[in-house]
Amino acid sequence: MLRLYLPFPLSGKCRKMHQMQARRRIIDANLNRAREAARVLEDIARFEVESGLIASSLKRLRHDIAALRRADNPIGARDTAGDVGTEISVPEEASRSGAADIVAANSARLEESLRVLEENYKCENAGTAEKTEQLRYTAYRLGAVLLRQINIRPRLEKVQLCVIVTDSLSRHGALETTRRAIEGGADMIQLREKELGDGKFLGLARELRELTRNSDVLFIVNDRADIAAAVGADGVHLGADDLPIAAVKKILGPEALVGATAHDMEELTRAVEEGADYLGVGPAFVTETKPHEPVRGLGWIREAVSGAGIPCFAIGGITAANIKEVVETGADRVAVCSGVISSENVVNAAKTIRFQLPDINRETEE
Incomplete structure (x- = not known):
């Protein structure tokens, strides 16, 4: 029979004290792990993805974790010299293949640490356990958004001119x-x-899907995730009243692009935090397709493209005549409708706009 022996016998009172001390050490270790992992993710968001919004959200999460320590600091229980786990390691920890691997590893580390904290706080303070549970959900969401941006960005990094087609x-x-x-x-x-009608919409979408696939051009369906799924579109663009981003990703799968429209910083922040892959920001000018929509102007375009940290397409009344003003805001991507598709010479209209956009493809290659 296998018998386990403690290094010394413990009375009931001593056993309880030992358990409390062990829990304090567990909490101390996992507070450290969680903050370290959050900092790694924050720096990836800041320097690799260059998203101020995602980095700020991760910074707030890191400070919320720090607040747990300030409220109940377990550092007095720390015993590094006596910690039997300091010598334990696995080969996988010794290398990382790139930013995506770093994010995946540290997201898991953050989520696991918060779960351990949550379970141990349940023995001490139900309110703190509930707070930690909410931090864990936030960590899940932010980790997924950050990893998505790293993985999806190559599909969008060379895209500059989106033409919106209405028959x-x-x-x-x-x-x-x-x-x-x-x-x-x-x-x-x-x-x-x-x-x-749905039948004609589906038929047109199929024709455009075939054309764009043969031309190696991305194809996005506005609003209709069902149509996008039926024709194998590259993604869908959502408005304020459409399905939530998370729901659309479940319908279309993890490889689909999901864009959103942002008219102000509140909408932009919400879209980024919910996992939008790119944004349409505007309207820059009065637009023929939505003449009653308030113009947000070039100031909003400038604010959005500098602060979003994910690809932004300036939109709204953009033509060959005003594209220079748009580019001066720092925008290097635009979405154009009437300015191209209503032109007599569609090819020249598109070429004129594309020619005046900064060549991010060349900059990437250099």
Whole structure:
């Protein structure tokens, strides 16, 4: 029979004190692990992804973890010399393959540490355990958003001109207009149809999907995740009244791009924190497609593209005549509708706009 012996016999009172001391050491160790992991993620968000919003959210999380220590500091229980776990390691800890691997490892470390804290706080303070549970959910969400940005960014990093296609506004019909827009330099096509019946919408989406696939151009469907899924689109662009981003990702799968529209910093922050892969920010000018929508102006474009930390497409009334003003805000991506598809010469309209955008592809290669 296997028998386990403690190094010394413990009376009931001593046993209770030993258990309390052990729990204090567990809490101390996991507070440290959680803060360290949060700091790693924060720096990846800040320097690798260059997202001030994600970095700020991770910083707030790190400070909330620090507040747990300030409220009940267990450092007095620390016994590094007597910790039997300091010599334990596994080979996988010795190397990382890149930023995505670092994020995945430290997200797991953060989540695990917060779970350990939550369970041990349940023995001491139910309120603190509940706070820790909420921090754990926040860690899940922020870790997923950060990893998503690292993994999805290569698909968007070379995309600069998104042409939004609506059949009724297309002078040459949606299919031919799309073909000409791609010839003019569009590297993303977004199909936006508010009035077509489902059957016609689906048929048009299939035609555009085939064209864009053959042209190696991204294809996005506006609003309709069901249509996007049916035709195998690259993603969907959501408005304020559409399905939540998380729900759409469940429908379309992890590889799909999900964009959102932001008219102000509150909408922008919410979209980034909910996991949007890119943003349409505007309107920059009065737009023919939404003439009653308040113009947010170039100041908003400047604020958005400098602070979002994820790809932003300036949108709203952009044409070859005003694209220079848009570029001066720092925008290097635009989404254009009437300014291209309603033109007599779609190819030239697209080329003129694309030519005036800063060449981020060349900068990336250099």
